[in-house]
């Protein structure tokens with residue numbers, strides 16, 4: 001038995017390697033070691049094949065402790081050994097598909113009979129040498145073969161696994177999750193008859209737990225398991241990423257100070273060297289916040305093995321710049337480490353940083369693609385809006401306002417990265433045009449006595465589900481079909497601006513229904529008219545002929561009607577197949593994968609199969625046309641605090657998280673938000689402009705985005721966006737995967753396959769260097785982006801040869 005004090009004593013005198021330098025008593029975390037599950041476990045593993053033990057390591061093995069099939073099927077150049085005690089193998093090695101693209105491997109902790117929590121009291125004396133895991137286990141690299149490009153994600157629990165994998169999921173890179181509870185678990189088979197099973201390994205927080213006062217924080221992976229991973233890396237040239245780690249010999253670095261930062265203390269992080277992951281498109285020297293992300297400023301302790309890629313700026317805690325992240329090369333074993341915690345569920349910094357490790361881990365070669373869409377939808381065009389502040393006022397946008405937006409589109413596109421194409425998409429309500437045109441005596445008669453008018457009942461509960469066939473018609477009995485003339489519609493100056501073809505094609509266009517009647521409790525008859533009248537109006541005035549017109553989708557009025565089977569049936573009968581939802585309402589989101597749309601179903605919504613695409617709300621409220629108004633509403637309704645700059649900074653943090661998280665969901669705005677012609681200039685980043693509050697929002701996002709990455713910002717119209725969500729959903733169901741071909745210690749090509757090697761929609765494969773042939777498939781390469789080939793699988797795997805092999 002090793003007494004805990006013996007570990008500290010060994011650390012203090014430098015007899016063993018610890019996170020604390022010799023002469024310093026260990027404190028949390030106490031040791032770099034992992035605890036072994038049992039001495040029997042360690043002694044029963046053996047080094048076989050081409051793997052040899054590292055100089056200070058315990059023995060390690062490529063064999064896994066999990067499956068006997070590993071040994072049964074092995075015939076590769078590496079030989080395997082399973083545990084002598086197969087009875088100790090967890091019987092329930094659960095392999096399940098969490099999503100259609102994601103293989104999830106997990107083990108029920110209760111089934112791990114030999115992996116009971118290690119406590120210091122069970123640590124045998126023989127492990128006193130093995131508390132130093134070998135960072136340089138040796139294994140001869142394979143010279144030829146293949147490796148699955150699947151990424152192994154190792155994390156403590158499903159929540160941290162989701163953080164670790166969210167970027168992979170966003171890009172569409174297949175991954176497998178290994179959840180390691182405090183009691184430990186078995187590794188999945190790292191290789192098999194066809195070669196390596198994983199193209200990269202990510203470990204979050206060393207899967208460490210607090211094992212009590214005596215032993216403190218230690219990894220729930222055993223020393224032996226770490227060495228299996230390391231040896232696998234060496235054999236197959238596979239990289240490892242670790243984040244949320246403490247600087248130490250395992251990372252070629254030492255801690256500077258005792259960590260940072262207390263609440264309210266900022267320490268900026270920036271990339272200092274991105275040359276090892278050029279396809280990430282990240283800019284160096286651009287400081288980003290670490291607020292809320294605990295981290296350990298570090299210094300490089302071994303410059304022959306370790307290089308800095310990111311640094312922390314000096315602050316009140318550390319007087320000079322320190323190292324934030326490194327790349328190690330330990331005798332050929334490559335590792336990237338961040339001395340910083342990650343949480344992509346709230347941190348924009350995390351969603352940005354993940355692109356560094358994903359690009360590096362995959363070497364920029366993966367199934368999937370990285371795209372940022374910036375879609376801004378402007379609802380309520382042609383309607384008049386009651387303004388929140390000053391209360392009692394109304395606003396309807398003018399042609400001058402729209403001209404200001406159109407002119408600005410040129411300006412804002414010029415501020416974006418190469419390849420960008422941004423435009424604004426507008427949701428139209430035709431009855432607002434008829435109402436405006438009929439506001440004069442002449443117009444009243446030209447417009448058949450005016451537009452459609454009715455008394456609106458009180459709102460229903462937010463998620464009200466209407467029994468089919470119920471409700472009361474609000475619309476008058478006549479007209480039954482759209483019957484206004486051009487002589488009527490053209491009395492509205494706003495329509496004249498929009499029907500100028502050069503204006504029309506600079507924007508996207510979609511129906512927001514004719515009168516904006518709320519549809520939660522609406523009848524089939526009313527909704528049928530809301531859709532069909534607006535379609536007729538859009539056609540009559542020429543908007544449906546616009547370049548970026550959406551014909552098969554709508555923006556539902558106030559996002560109502562989504563649990564009204566009669567309304568959804570009326571949409572469907574008029575050719576509507578999709579709409580946007582509201583991301584503040586969980587029932588309208590796909591709960592399995594946030595990259596997928598939601599599909600309505602009879603049980604919840606009274607109708608099967610309407611596609612609901614996610615959409616973000618912003619703090620630019622629908623009933624505001626000035627900064628003062630939207631700040632006041634933010635304070636009054638959403639616990640906001642501060643001024644318009646504070647509001648925009650808050651939005652910036654959230655939107656950067658969404659953009660770098662590759663969420664293609666549009667952002668919601670309204671017509672009053674575009675008021676700019678007669679407003680007080682707004683200053684954004686020191687530049688004053690005749691901006692509407694919506695423009696101020698976009699300016700803020702664009703400025704931050706281009707500061708951090710060189711990626712293009714691409715707008716797609718609603719219909720293309722909807723198709724894109726559906727395509728993502730469809731191809732994930734194909735369960736595609738990529739394999740690297742290895743020859744002469746280089747990746748020379750890739751092979752894409754899928755279930756039955758067939759997929760009804762193309763699968764993207766992204767290349768850091770061009771393949772020798774793209775085989776006639778659609779390709780995509782915009783601005784500084786890497787090349788993506790959209791591969792159509794039709795019965796056989798598709799292979800590509802790289803024009804320049806990638807050295808392992």
Ligand SMILES: [Zn+2]
Pocket residue numbers: 379380512516557558
């Ligand atoms: Zn609306």
